[in-house]
Amino acid sequence: xxxxxxxxxxxxxxxxxxxxxxxxxxxxxxxxxxxxxxxxxxxxxxxxxxxxxxxxxxxxxxxxxxxxxxxxxxxxxxxxxxxxxxxxxxxxxxxxxxxxxxxxxxxxxxxxxxxxxxxxxxxxxxxxxxxxxxxxxxxxxxxxxxxxxxxxxxxxxxxxxxxxxxxxxxxxxxxxxxxxxxxxxxxxxxxxxxxxxxxxxxxxxxxxxxxxxxxxxxxxxxxxxxxxxxxxxxxxxxxxxxxxxxxxxxxxxxxxxxxxxxxxxxxxxxxxxxxxxxxxxxxxxxxxxxxxxxxxxxxxxxxxxxxxxxxxxxxxxxxxxxxxxxxxxxxxxxxxxxxxxxxxxxxxxxxxxxxxxxxxxxxxxxxxxxxxxxxxxxxxxxxxxxxxxxxxxxxxxxxxxxxxxxxxxxxxxxxxxxxxxxxxxxxxxxxxxxxxxxxxxxxxxxxxxxxxxxxxxxxxxxxxxxxxxxxxxxxxxxxxxx
Ligand code: NAD
Numbered sequence: 001x002x003x004x005x006x007x008x009x010x011x012x013x014x015x016x017x018x019x020x021x022x023x024x025x026x027x028x029x030x031x032x033x034x035x036x037x038x039x040x041x042x043x044x045x046x047x048x049x050x051x052x053x054x055x056x057x058x059x060x061x062x063x064x065x066x067x068x069x070x071x072x073x074x075x076x077x078x079x080x081x082x083x084x085x086x087x088x089x090x091x092x093x094x095x096x097x098x099x100x101x102x103x104x105x106x107x108x109x110x111x112x113x114x115x116x117x118x119x120x121x122x123x124x125x126x127x128x129x130x131x132x133x134x135x136x137x138x139x140x141x142x143x144x145x146x147x148x149x150x151x152x153x154x155x156x157x158x159x160x161x162x163x164x165x166x167x168x169x170x171x172x173x174x175x176x177x178x179x180x181x182x183x184x185x186x187x188x189x190x191x192x193x194x195x196x197x198x199x200x201x202x203x204x205x206x207x208x209x210x211x212x213x214x215x216x217x218x219x220x221x222x223x224x225x226x227x228x229x230x231x232x233x234x235x236x237x238x239x240x241x242x243x244x245x246x247x248x249x250x251x252x253x254x255x256x257x258x259x260x261x262x263x264x265x266x267x268x269x270x271x272x273x274x275x276x277x278x279x280x281x282x283x284x285x286x287x288x289x290x291x292x293x294x295x296x297x298x299x300x301x302x303x304x305x306x307x308x309x310x311x312x313x314x315x316x317x318x319x320x321x322x323x324x325x326x327x328x329x330x331x332x333x334x335x336x337x338x339x340x341x342x343x344x345x346x347x348x349x350x351x352x353x354x355x356x357x358x359x360x361x362x363x364x365x366x367x368x369x370x371x372x373x374x375x376x377x378x379x380x381x382x383x384x385x386x387x388x389x390x391x392x393x394x395x396x397x398x399x400x401x402x403x404x405x406x407x408x409x410x411x412x413x414x415x416x417x418x419x420x421x422x423x424x425x426x427x428x429x430x431x432x433x434x435x436x437x438x439x440x441x442x443x444x445x446x447x448x449x450x451x452x453x454x455x456x457x458x459x460x461x462x463x464x465x466x467x468x469x470x471x472x473x474x475x476x477x478x479x480x481x482x
Pocket of ligand 1: 173
């Protein structure tokens with residue numbers, strides 16, 4: 001059994017309670033690690049360490065802070081193979097995906113914000129010859145970063161990097177479902193000689209460790225990514241304390257395919273959007289709307305391509321679909337497939353738990369599944385499933401598909417496939433969504449605002465938005481004339 005430890009004040013330690021949580025490998029269904037079951041006492045120690053590290057870290061010249069973050073980025077790159085293997089074992093995602101996407105992106109998060117911090121400038125407003133206003137942005141102090149299990153290191157570092165770059169010190173609470181790479185990151189933080197207490201990592205459940213962090217009076221801001229349900233809870237706890245919050249939450253994203261699309265590109269895009277990371281990405285397109293004239297042809301091609309996805313041991317090179325993250329999550333996804341059947345949906349490919357042999361015989365695998373015949377108002381088309389399950393819905397008119405696409409409580413991301421430039425702009429403008437991709441999906445530029453509308457989010461991450469979130473502006477107005 002591997003033993004994961006908290007990282008507080010530059011030292012590794014178990015939870016004060018001495019209690020542990022057991023962690024399974026989703027591909028094998030076997031326990032392989034234990035993590036500290038932390039509570040308010042561990043969070044208190046982490047906040048204390050972060051508070052003592054704050055004056056020196058925030059006063060460090062930007063160039064020096066940037067250098068420290070770059071050292072960490074280089075170490076992550078150098079340990080890519082080890083981190084990717086750990087991420088794959090911990091989460092069930094294909095090793096190839098962790099190697100090509102998750103870990104390089106985690107390194108890039110630090111590199112990107114190291115550069116961004118040296119370019120971050122404040123605003124100046126000249127007021128009609130009477131005054132000059134200049135805005136100073138200071139770090140907030142000790143901030144809390146809470147991340148989910150689907151892109152464990154990628155999303156944890158997406159929060160930590162801008163928080164540290166802006167001069168804050170951090171207490172991070174990674175998902176208890178996928179704690180391993182956060183633990184390995186802590187070792188690299190030591191190796192990068194980032195001063196003790198600048199980054200602290202407390203492991204444990206959301207209800208105990210997460211809640212202690214959110215409620216702590218000295219935590220100035222919470223940057224959270226996870227489910228809408230937890231986001232609601234965090235909003236409720238933090239509102240009376242007037243903490244700054246950034247909430248990145250659930251999605252039920254539409255993929256809209258018009259008959260005039262580039263067929264092959266749209267097919268590739270819809271397939272990737274539906275099943276990347278076993279459909280466990282907040283940006284996944286789980287509702288695929290296809291314009292009637294190409295519906296049957298598209299459906300057949302999509303079913304064929306879905307059948308061609310290789311599901312198997314995530315550590316094998318050629319595998320496209322790994323395991324779902326946990327038994328609980330697999331059961332949730334399977335229960336939605338049952339609901340789809342009860343609602344009258346027709347499973348046109350997949351639909352069951354996949355049983356492997358050998359090492360993975362007890363693993364949590366679900367076949368990539370496509371369902372048709374359900375109205376936009378059905379539960380399957382309204383609720384976030386967060387697994388390898390997508391629906392296909394034909395449409396006749398632009399206004400109709402827009403109404404359906406916008407009909408959920410969520411509004412995170414959408415993708416639109418058309419060759420008609422006017423329509424691309426029109427539809428993108430009318431979608432209730434924080435992000436719209438046209439003729440692409442998940443094409444990311446880290447400078448762009450990232451986040452959702454409606455129940456998908458409050459605030460934006462990415463580029464200057466993140467640096468603004470993690471700083472407090474103060475405007476100073478100087479009279480210069482009458
Ligand atoms: P979750 O809400 O269960 O957990 C997320 C994190 O919050 C975990 O670290 C958890 O321990 C913590 N947490 C849980 N209860 C808490 C509490 N009471 N107080 C403080 N912290 C608490 O979400 P999950 O199941 O880990 O992740 C899947 C969800 O995340 C999906 O809904 C997905 O759409 C969403 N997500 C959103 C984005 C985005 O950018 N919008 C990105 C990835 C995932």
